[in-house]
Amino acid sequence: MSVKNAKNPDAPEPLAGPPPLASVEVFNQIRAAQRGDLIALGELLDSLAPWVGRLCGSIALDAGPDAAQETLIQVMRDLGGLRDPASLRSWVRRIATREAIRHAERRRREPLVEHADATPGRPLDPNLRSDVTRVLETLPADHRVILILRDLEGLSESEAAEELQLARGTVKSRLHRAREAFRQGWKS
Amino acid sequence: MSTPESPQTDDTDAIPADGYAWPTATVDPVDRMRALAAALPHVALDETRFEVSFDRLWSFIADLEGNTKRFEGTVKDLRILSREGDSIRLEAKTPAGIWMNFDTVLRPGWCLMRSRYGQVGMAARPEGPDACRFLHFEGSSVLGRITRPYFAWNIRQDFRRLRELL
Numbered sequence: 001m002s003v004k005n006a007k008n009p010d011a012p013e014p015l016a017g018p019p020p021l022a023s024v025e026v027f028n029q030i031r032a033a034q035r036g037d038l039i040a041l042g043e044l045l046d047s048l049a050p051w052v053g054r055l056c057g058s059i060a061l062d063a064g065p066d067a068a069q070e071t072l073i074q075v076m077r078d079l080g081g082l083r084d085p086a087s088l089r090s091w092v093r094r095i096a097t098r099e100a101i102r103h104a105e106r107r108r109r110e111p112l113v114e115h116a117d118a119t120p121g122r123p124l125d126p127n128l129r130s131d132v133t134r135v136l137e138t139l140p141a142d143h144r145v146i147l148i149l150r151d152l153e154g155l156s157e158s159e160a161a162e163e164l165q166l167a168r169g170t171v172k173s174r175l176h177r178a179r180e181a182f183r184q185g186w187k188s
Numbered sequence: 189m190s191t192p193e194s195p196q197t198d199d200t201d202a203i204p205a206d207g208y209a210w211p212t213a214t215v216d217p218v219d220r221m222r223a224l225a226a227a228l229p230h231v232a233l234d235e236t237r238f239e240v241s242f243d244r245l246w247s248f249i250a251d252l253e254g255n256t257k258r259f260e261g262t263v264k265d266l267r268i269l270s271r272e273g274d275s276i277r278l279e280a281k282t283p284a285g286i287w288m289n290f291d292t293v294l295r296p297g298w299c300l301m302r303s304r305y306g307q308v309g310m311a312a313r314p315e316g317p318d319a320c321r322f323l324h325f326e327g328s329s330v331l332g333r334i335t336r337p338y339f340a341w342n343i344r345q346d347f348r349r350l351r352e353l354l
Contacts, residue, residue, distance in 0.1 A: 033227070036227060036228060036329055037302070038228070038300055038301075038302040038307045038309070039291055039293060039300060039302050041224050041227050041228075042224060042293055042300050045220060045223065045224055049215055049220060050212070052213075052215075053212045053213040053214055053215060054210055054211075054212045054213075056213045057210070057211040057212040057213035058210045058211050058212075060213070061211055064211060064212075064213030065213040065214065065215065065219075067213065068213040068214075068215050069215050069219045069222075069223065072215060072219075072220065072223035073222070073223045073226045074226075075223075076223050076224055076225075076226040076227040077226040077227065079227055080227070126207055126208045126209065127208075127209050128209060129209040129210070129211055129212070131209075132208045132209050132210055132211060133211045136211065147203065148210075150202065151202045151203040151204075151205055152205045152210065154205075176201075179201055179202070179203055182203055183203075
């Protein structure tokens, strides 16, 4: 299980997602989890939770923990109905992005919480999670999600469009604006 | 998934994934165990708060041979057979006197125990320096949902005994 680094909570999580699904071992692990094998369920959760946490954290920001928890509950509850273990990753990602957007929009309607470490005049540091969060906050959630799917997850525009059920042109224009705003955020 | 695309001009404009500390949401062991239990509709699950530190609670729970039989109503004795990292093979004696083998995963704040008939989960997280939250589920996939009320009652008894022992 990935536990946040207690000494340095700002340390980046590993970028890798769940293990590749090509191996027979992983395939069998997912099948065992689908049968309700407790140890296999725990191992699957161990491999999914850090990746889901990064997806939800980067899209939903402050609402990320709630979005990640909702995602994991849905994944565990509906895992038995997943027909093809090879589609696990895209299935989980679809749930995570949907939950992250939903929680981000709900949080947007609530009063904003002031960041304790928002020191005026201090240059932003890309290695500080709190500073990346501050820059991402300047983007609407529907732009953040495209940035994350394209540049963190490595999806193509078509794949991102399919995932979000948007026209490819919409994805392209939002991505352009999101990257531009992200870069501008570091200069302001 | 769609077919691969031809190279796109704006790929050169991508934000480098490894150049930033992207915000990451952490799901603590209690919430993670609650998610896991969503896959096991036959188990009974409950949680409580203990007014002792997380370290005090978990050092007690993690002493499986010494303490499990003191608070877990379905275990009369317990012996560890082998241990490799956080994976433990153990056998536990039921109130009927039958020894059953369990595969166990034990880590700080996280414990899973699986036998042929039963599943047990325990998880904890600190709630300040002098309190912690504890989640516990038990059930039998063989006997099914009909035993859930019994396990729910048993968990409440486990909490009561733990409160006295801690």
